[in-house]
Structures are given as structure tokens and as C-alpha cells.
Amino acid sequence: AQSVTQLDSQVPVFEEAPVELRCNYSSSVSVYLFWYVQYPNQGLQLLLKYLSGSTLVKGINGFEAEFNKSQTSFHLRKPSVHISDTAEYFCAVSSTGTASKLTFGTGTRLQVTL
């Protein structure tokens, strides 16, 4: 079974500052990792995903994440945030086998202020 831990429930940051949202996973087999974003009153949408190859993955809206197998982490970063990045961010891991079920973390609320 897989699990995902997002240690920070809320991250406040000023506009134009860098941000890192942390994600750690637990799995006994190789995994695929995802970051989704949920803007207020909307469904989730994919930011980026790690499948294989380069451990640095670039996504939409200037976000990137780095897969670290030894630390079982997949932290999300952005060098300079905007007010419009205020949202809930979810890290997720795919299940093993042939199913496409995702296990989501509890989410991190990114609050960007002026």
C-alpha cells in the first residue's frame, strides 16, 4: 500500500517570494508521483507528474518538482509566486498493479499575500 504525507497544512508567503511545498511518500515498489492544484470552488487539475527519467519535472504556471528516491520525497517549488497561485495543492501517488487509482495527501493551502 502507498501513502502520502504533506506535513504543512498551510503555507503563507508574500508575492514574488519563493515557495516549497513538501511531499513525502511511502511505498514498497516504484511509484508515479503527481501534484494537483485546486483553486477555490473548482475541481483539481494536474500541475505536473513524475513518471521516469529526469528527476526534475517542470509543470504548468512555473512550478517544478524534484523526485528524490533516497528521501522518498517529491517537493514542489516555485521561484516567485503570484497572488493567483493561492490555492490548495495535493500530492498524490499511483497505486501498484494495473489500476489507476491515486492516493492523495491531505493537501497544503498556499496563501499568497502582497
Place this chain on the structure above:
Amino acid sequence: DARVTQTPRHKVTEMGQEVTMRCQPILGHNTVFWYRQTMMQGLELLAYFRNRAPLDDSGMPKDRFSAEMPDATLATLKIQPSEPRDSAVYFCASGLGHRTDTQYFGPGTRLTVL
């Protein structure tokens, strides 16, 4: 721009009433997921289907919840009878059914049971 659609967007009902939520997956997607999101529990997977057949409904309270796919363009989630603790946002997502695939979320149905 293909999207997952959900109806209704909002539903207020009284305890004991039947509630039916509908989802139209993206055309060509063969996998449909139902999630429930609450402040306390976060994002929970209730059930999912592949090629209209239920693959996993272990997250769903069996005594009152039921999920079906009458055809490839419609998925339904029914609660009968509804209870106040069912108040939540219910999301439908669709995908192509592989572990690496993106899940595309609908805008959700916000259910309030009084």
C-alpha cells in the same frame, strides 16, 4: 476543450431524502472515479469504474451509497437515505485508465443535507 461535467453543482436536501449526482466523463475516457471532499477527511476515493464495470467501491458506505454507469457517457452516484454527515463536495474524475494517466476532475457537486 473537453471537460468533465457534473450536475447539479449545488444540492440542498433534507435528511432521509434520496440524492442523485450525475457525471459526464470526457469522451473516450474509459475510467471514472468518484471522490468526496470534506474539511475533516480531505479527499476520499469512493468508487471507480473501468469500461463501465465497478473496479473498487471499498470507500463507499454500502448501505446507503450506490454508484453506476448506465452507459459510457453517464456515471451516477446515489445516496438513499441521505444523512447530515453526507454533506460534502463530491467530485467525479475521468481518465484513460493507466497508472501514468492524468485524472480530469469535474467542478464538483456541493451537497448539503439538513
